[in-house]
Amino acid sequence: MDEARVGRSVVDLARDGDSAAFESLVRTRMDATYRLGLAILGDEADAADAAQMTFVAAWRQLPRLRDIARFDAWLQRVAVNSCRTVLRTRSRRRIREIPMAAVAAKERGLGVAAPVRADAELLRAAIRHLSSDHSTILALHHLDGRPVAEVAEILSIPIGTAKSRLFKARAELEKALQKEEGL
Amino acid sequence: MTGRPIQPTGGVWDDERLADAYCALTARPAPADLTEATLAATALAATALAARREGSGWRALVWRRRRGPHAARAGSFAGLSMVAAVVLGAGLLLVATNGGGRAPVGAPVTRSGQATPGSVVPTQANALAVEWKIPDSSITLSPPGNAVPAISRDSAYGLCLIGVASCAPSNPTAIQLASATDTGSRKLDPSGTLVPLMSNRLVWAISWLGIACPPGGGGPATRPSPLGANTPVATVQPLCDEVAFVDAHSGAFIFTFTGSHH
Numbered sequence: 468m469d470e471a472r473v474g475r476s477v478v479d480l481a482r483d484g485d486s487a488a489f490e491s492l493v494r495t496r497m498d499a500t501y502r503l504g505l506a507i508l509g510d511e512a513d514a515a516d517a518a519q520m521t522f523v524a525a526w527r528q529l530p531r532l533r534d535i536a537r538f539d540a541w542l543q544r545v546a547v548n549s550c551r552t553v554l555r556t557r558s559r560r561r562i563r564e565i566p567m568a569a570v571a572a573k574e575r576g577l578g579v580a581a582p583v584r585a586d587a588e589l590l591r592a593a594i595r596h597l598s599s600d601h602s603t604i605l606a607l608h609h610l611d612g613r614p615v616a617e618v619a620e621i622l623s624i625p626i627g628t629a630k631s632r633l634f635k636a637r638a639e640l641e642k643a644l645q646k647e648e649g650l
Numbered sequence: 651m652t653g654r655p656i657q658p659t660g661g662v663w664d665d666e667r668l669a670d671a672y673c674a675l676t677a678r679p680a681p682a683d684l685t686e687a688t689l690a691a692t693a694l695a696a697t698a699l700a701a702r703r704e705g706s707g708w709r710a711l712v713w714r715r716r717r718g719p720h721a722a723r724a725g726s727f728a729g730l731s732m733v734a735a736v737v738l739g740a741g742l743l744l745v746a747t748n749g750g751g752r753a754p755v756g757a758p759v760t761r762s763g764q765a766t767p768g769s770v771v772p773t774q775a776n777a778l779a780v781e782w783k784i785p786d787s788s789i790t791l792s793p794p795g796n797a798v799p800a801i802s803r804d805s806a807y808g809l810c811l812i813g814v815a816s817c818a819p820s821n822p823t824a825i826q827l828a829s830a831t832d833t834g835s836r837k838l839d840p841s842g843t844l845v846p847l848m849s850n851r852l853v854w855a856i857s858w859l860g861i862a863c864p865p866g867g868g869g870p871a872t873r874p875s876p877l878g879a880n881t882p883v884a885t886v887q888p889l890c891d892e893v894a895f896v897d898a899h900s901g902a903f904i905f906t907f908t909g910s911h912h
Contacts, residue, residue: 484833486844490689497688501680506672515681519688526692530788530834586667587674609665610672644663 478535489529493522496539500546506606507550509594520549543621547603554599593643601636608633693844776803778828778855784893786909788834789848794827797852799898803827806854806896815903818858818892825856830895835905847905852898860911863890 480488500521504514525545532541594602607618619629661667782791803825810817832848889911895904 482833484836484846486693486836489692493688493692494685497680497685501684502676502678505676505678509675511681515684518680518684519691522688523691527834583670583674586671590668590671590675605668606672609668610676612669640668641663 476535478532478538482529482532482535484530489526492525496542497522500542503543503546503606503610504550504553506610507547507594507599507602508553509591509602513550513553517546517549517553520552521546524549540617540621543607544623547607547621550603551599589644589647592647593640596643596646597636597639600632601639604629604632605636605640776824776826778826782828784891784907784909785912787832787907789830789832789893789907791826791828791830791853791855792850794829794852797827797829797898799827799852799854801854801896801898801901803854805901806898807856809896809901809903810856810894815856815894815896816906817856817894818861818864820858820861822856823859825854827898828853828855830855848895851904853904854896854898856894856896858892860889861892863888864892864908 477488477491481492497518501514501518504517504521505511508514508517521542525542528545532538594605597605604618604622607613607621608615613621615629615633616626618633619626622629624632778791778793780793783789784791807822807825809815810822829850830848830853831850832846835847836844837847890908891911892906892908894906896902897904
């Protein structure tokens, strides 16, 4: 078994059904996947659901991945689809709004300046007013500074479409932020 | 929002402010137990898939219903006679129902090079001659080399006749010895480790090509009528390919794959 593993990437092994290799992928990609879900969904529980859904779907679909070099982009696409599924589920649930800003400052000692944390809570509230397409493209572009071409690839859309969608999403977000700020 | 104790940074929401806010919003690791819960969910999903393919899931129930007459006969004298006839190979003729002619591209071809549809299945063992990657699946069948099966082909097909294996009701297109590997399904061994269900496993692959799809068992999606549910729409009967796998050493039925006809 070890000889068979020599020289093969973890993704390659996982694609062939190596559960230990897949576990390694889950452990190394979980935080990033969770963060992406949080940026799109703005809710910890939903982000956890989406992250779990992402890896279960990835385990099932991985044998169909042709180019293992594009694994991360592929995984992000799976994560985006999982977030959309969670959003559809959420739209059927009753949402209880909890003012987060008050608890955020007390509970999170994450080394983030207080005004920025307040911005983050504004952003969280604003995200919930956006369509899934808009919250997704904003998260992909602004969370890790991905270029538009990369975002377009993850979403499987032309670059021009990504640019125009990003422009509209940004406008929608600014309106939502102003509403949250009470401007 | 109410009761906001800390003021935002203020100013315009430019790229920098937005990026900082996104970082702050997501500046936390995933919950500690999420990774373990996800790994457990992945293993459960794999086990459920394997169980379904082993024949203990919903699909096996569908097939038992479809194949009621066969299953009902399993314990009867007539059924036992049929099994005996199969095992002894006494004049068994299996006439395929798909008509004569060449097998489609990618379809199993016997070592003699003959396409099997429409032919009488000979009693001697037929081994797969060229690799067959079953479309829309993670299953690859390879020529078995010099491997010798412990059970005969007729005994393998006998599992279809007595309702042990999940099989199409018509006669098969081919029954071939092959080395099977499925990268997409695995099962839990007694130690709790996930192991491949088929990894170079010597099998009898019993295939049906271009048959009517079983209910809920695959084939292309159908579209609803754009004019409403009560408007009749001309539909084309979807066709499927099925391959049932029987372990050629132990004689155990493994699972049946169903997919769109190619």
